[in-house]
Every structure is written in C-alpha cells, then in structure tokens.
Amino acid sequence: MEGDATVTHSRGPERLDLRTTTMSSAAPSPFEFAGTVYSHGWAVLHPNRWDGGRRALIRTERFGAGRVVHLEVTGTGRADRQRVRIDVRHEGELGPSERKAVTRSIRRMLRLDEDLRPFHAQCRKAGGRWEAASHGLGRLLCSPSVFEDAVKTICTTNVQWGGTRAMVRGLTRNLGEPGPLSGDNSEGFPNSFPTPEAVAAADGRTLEGARLGYRGPYVRELAERVTAGDLDLEELRTRDASTEEIRRELLAIKGVGPYAAATLLMLLGRYDHLAVDSVFRTFVSGRYFEGRVPADGDAREIYADWGRWKYLGYWFDLWQGLDEEL
DNA sequence: TTCCAGGGGTAGA
DNA sequence: TCTACCCATGGA
Secondary structure, eight states, X not given: OHHHHHHXXXXXXXXXXXXXXXXXXXXXXXXXXHHHHTTSGGGGSTTEEEETTTTEEEEEEEOTTSOEEEEEEEEEEETXXXXXXXXXXXXXXXXXXXXXXXXXXXXXXXXTTOOOHHHHHHHHHHOGGGGGGGXXXXXXXXXXXXXXXXXXXXXXXXXXXXXXXXXXXHHHHHHSOOOTTBOSSTTOBOOOOOOHHHHHHOOHHHHHTTOOTTHHHHHHHHHHHHHHTSOOSGGGGTOOOOHHHHHHHHHTSTTOOHHHHHHHHHHTTOOSSOOOSHHHHHHHHHHHSTTOOOOHHHHHHTTGGGGGGHHHHHHHHHOTTTGGGO
16 A cells, blocks of 8 residues: 555665764753653653663654654763763754754753752751762653643553553554654654644544543643643743642643642642652551551651652652662 | 552532 | 542553
C-alpha cells in the first residue's frame, strides 16, 4: 500500500540523513544530574527514557513549528562546576530559535533555574536521611509543558504505576509524532508527547486506544480547553500568585483533585502541599505510626516543619529504597 | 473471583 | 464540609 511504503521509508535506516547538534548549558551548584533525572517516575514515562548504563535522559521532543527531534541529555563537568550536555539528532538544519527551544525545554525539565538553596539548608539542618539531598538533589523531573505534566498526573490517579506507564505509552503511540529514531521495533524510541491539538482532535477510537478508562474524557476536555484558549496552563509556571490561588485553578480541572493538584504544584515548583495518595499513607503509616493507619491530617502533620518544602521533605524521606520499583 | 491502585466527580446531607 | 456511591482498567 502506498501509505505503508511511506511509513517504511520514514522509519528505515536509509532515511537517516541525521545530524547531531551538541549543546551545553550551565547547571547550578550543587547539582546531581542522575539523581535529578531519576528523581521520580517521570524519568521513565514516554517519551522519556532513562539509560542507566550511560546515565542519559533520552526523549523524543516536538517543537512548535512541528519538527520532531531525538534528545540525549547527560551531565558533564567537574563536581563544583557542572554542565548539562544536550545531543540533538535531527534532520536538516537546526536553527538558532530551535536550539534555544531545546535548551529552554531541558532547563525547564531539570529545573535548573529553581533556587533550592533554602531547601538544601533545611536538609542539612534535618540531617540523617535528608543530608544526601543537600548535595544537589531536589529538582524533581518535570515536562517541557504543563499540559504534558497535567495529562500524566491525571494518568497516575487511581491506578497502579504499570497502568500509568501503559496509558502514557498509549497516548504517545496513538497521538504523538515519530521522531527521527522512533520506530515500531524493539530498538525504536517513543513518539513525541501529543500536543493539546492532537488530543482535542483525536477521534474517539484513537483516544480509547490509549486505554485511559474514565480518565479519557477528562484528558480530552483538558486538551480542548487548552486548544480553545480557555485555559492557559503554561502561564501557571510564572504567575505571581499565591499557591492557594494556583491550587484552586488546578482543582477546577476535571480529573484533578487534592492529590493531583499537589503533584502539579510540585511540578510547578511549589512544594507546600503534600500529595496524599496510597504511597504516602502506606509510607507514613509504616515509618511513623507503627503500621497503624493515621488520619490524613495526622499524617500531614509529620512534615509540618518543612514549611514551603513539605513535598520535598516527604519525598526524600520516602525515596530511600524506592528507586528499584521504577 | 475479588480487591484495589501514585483518586476524583457528583449528589445529597 | 462530609459521606456514599460510582467510575474503566488491569495487575495481584
């Protein structure tokens, strides 16, 4: 078939008129690259991939003009003067504005412009298992767009982690766009994360194919609101407003409740709310209540002293030993 | 087979 | 503000 021939050609090795553009961007100090990328499940949700052997974040990224590129991000430099190296594999020329877009996305994902010095100081003060976090941890991986973070967060609700991964995989497979190294074989890389426009325009069967269950209509409504301009998610990153104001807006999104709002606030760089879910309840019950299940209010009280860093205080309390479950 | 997960929407009190 | 009930899906 004609369509198949086109797809085969675009995925075959002969198409690989690929170039590699390498860029570098300064990291704050202290900064631990691997611990930043592999800080929570986002590292392995499509279109992200964590190559533990090479300690590289791999991602298929689509830019506004429609170009899709393959990114490989690694940490370089001395301990006290770290940098992030970005290798972009692409077809044709990569213009200055596209280079800037790549760097902006990676800096955003790694939170390189967040000031975590007060958090690190609090970790040193807390000592014990938090001490390690003061040496460059705390920048929990986020997505280039708030839309992607919001969709992924909705896909973490009321489902086991394997289900979340399957849903996000379904979204990229069905509605994302293949990158220069994407393919349907075992060595292929994921498609890009779908744009709001692609989700809003998806026919029912395509979206159902992602197996989002009852979350499907929530994700579609979110995409429609963003596409129509009724909701500006990206503006939430920079809005000069209280956390409570941002939280109210997040809670107005269908599919986003207290847990998802706290998770999204974390992804927006606001750490003063705890994401109370089954992981939180189980962990706090075991560590602080001798297995007894406390009321949520009592469980929250454990991290009250962390003030505006509650989420991170909890996260690095939990994180010991959790990474092998990813 | 039943239970429940990195919960949330809705109706009714 | 709180509770009860319902919600797709898939792994355990």
